[in-house]
Amino acid sequence: MFTALAAKHGHYCPMSTLGLRIGWAAWRKLQAGSCKLTYLTRTCAIDGIQLVLNHEPLQIDEQGRHLLRVTDAGRCRQIELRPETLNLAASYQQLTGSDEAEKLLKELRYADEDRLLKIEKVEALQ
Ligand SMILES: [Zn+2]
Numbered sequence: 001m002f003t004a005l006a007a008k009h010g011h012y013c014p015m016s017t018l019g020l021r022i023g024w025a026a027w028r029k030l031q032a033g034s035c036k037l038t039y040l041t042r043t044c045a046i047d048g049i050q051l052v053l054n055h056e057p058l059q060i061d062e063q064g065r066h067l068l069r070v071t072d073a074g075r076c077r078q079i080e081l082r083p084e085t086l087n088l089a090a091s092y093q094q095l096t097g098s099d100e101a102e103k104l105l106k107e108l109r110y111a112d113e114d115r116l117l118k119i120e121k122v123e124a125l126q
Pocket of ligand 1: 009011012013015016044
């Protein structure tokens with residue numbers, strides 16, 4: 001899957017990797033049937049999310065938040081990257097050695113979902 005992602009996305013990067021993690025989390029929560037997906041910022045993560053969710057239409061609502069909103073039969077769930085996760089992803093830019101970079105990507109691929117993502121139900125959309 002990570003290889004397919006790099007092929008689609010054009011490079012390995014932390015945000016597209018996290019997009020896969022968000023996509024997997026969303027996929028497990030989805031019921032059969034239609035749902036509406038909205039991501040609140042334009043980033044590399046979009047490619048990862050769409051790869052997992054089979055190119056389900058994904059709206060972008062630019063609010064500068066790394067958050068996927070899944071609305072399904074009147075219920076809504078939000079999957080957001082934790083601030084620590086964003087810091088980790090941002091630190092990727094500072095890494096000079098490819099070993100270190102590879103190590104960080106591995107961490108983002110396999111870290112516990114709870115550590116990376118905050119998932120909550122919301123009653124109504126504002
Ligand atoms: Zn990227």
